[in-house]
Amino acid sequence: MxxxxxxxxxxxxxxxxxxxxxxxxxxxxxxxxxxxxxxxxxxxxxxxEFVPGGSISSIIHRFGPLTEIVFCKYTKQILEGVAYLHSNGVVHRDIKGNNVMLMPSGVVKLIDFGCARRLAWASLSGTHSEMLKSVHGTPYWMAPEVINESGYGRKSDIWSVGCTVFEMATGKPPLASMDRIAAMFYIGAHRGLMPSLPDRFSGAAADFVHACLTRYVDF
Missing domain, CATH: 3.30.200.20 (Phosphorylase Kinase; domain 1)
Structure with a gap:
């Protein structure tokens, strides 16, 4: 320091x-x-804890996008980690391939809690959650309500999970062809539809990503 x-x-x-x-x-x-x-x-x-396998992003950079059977296994573990955080009132706020590390055994670890915050929820349903209103995270993985600073909670992590699955499947997050600022404006726009997974992936995978990247009225 x-x-x-x-x-x-x-x-x-x-x-x-x-x-x-x-x-x-x-x-x-x-x-x-x-x-x-x-x-x-x-x-x-x-x-x-030492996690020697490197990040999901580094693996994609070296070997290319992951097969669906592999990214499904990783996604399940990411969701289990996120569910644990949310059940303990913690929002990660920066979920992306760089912050998902891999053990040699295939176990996935969420890292980097520099942006994370604990919420004082009145109920675990999240209906009375304390809302955070500062911009944290990385643009391509940010939820609309994060960019618009309209107040957000656990759902913003779910959006980022969808972007991370898209990244594992295609090698890049949604809108990666855009400039970072342009991508932020696009994501923040209420009518900006997010891209879907390519047709080579199963309907279940495409539906999962679509569900994660759907804007809801309470955003």
Missing amino acids: DASDQLTTEKEYQKLHEEVDLLKTLKHVNIVTYLGTCLEDNILSIFM
């Missing part, structure tokens, strides 16, 4: 402290495990 600017250092430390406090509470096979921290002089080290 920058020791020359105390205010900046304190803000940086506070942000890291919030992430660590959140990580301490998460224990699930599909969530990367927090091991501990060490503060020495101005260096804060965060120790995490």
Whole structure:
């Protein structure tokens, strides 16, 4: 941390402290495990479980898009991790191929909780959820309500899961041919329909992605 600017250092430390406090509470096979921290002089080290298989994005970059049978197995595990987070009142806010890591055994781990926040829900149904209104995440995987800052909760993660499945299936997230800013405007537009999976994939896979990338009236 920058020791020359105390205010900046304190803000940086506070942000890291919030992430660590959140990580301490998460224990699930599909969530990367927090091991501990060490503060020495101005260096804060965060120790995490080692996930040697690399990210889904790095695997796609090396070997190309995944087959449907493979990305279905990964998607199931991603959803189990997301379901665990949501049941504990946590929204990840940055689900994408780069933040999904793979163990040699084939177990998937969600990583990078720098954008994650805990919501104080009045009910687990999410109908009385505390809504977050700041832009976090990566444009191609962002839900419309995130871009529009209209307030969002668990559903924004589901949108990002759909984008990640699209990425695993085709090698790139939806709208990757667009400039990042143009993609944000498109996603944020109420009439902007998201692309579908190509016809070579099963109807079930296409329907799943379509369901994830559907705008609902309460967005």
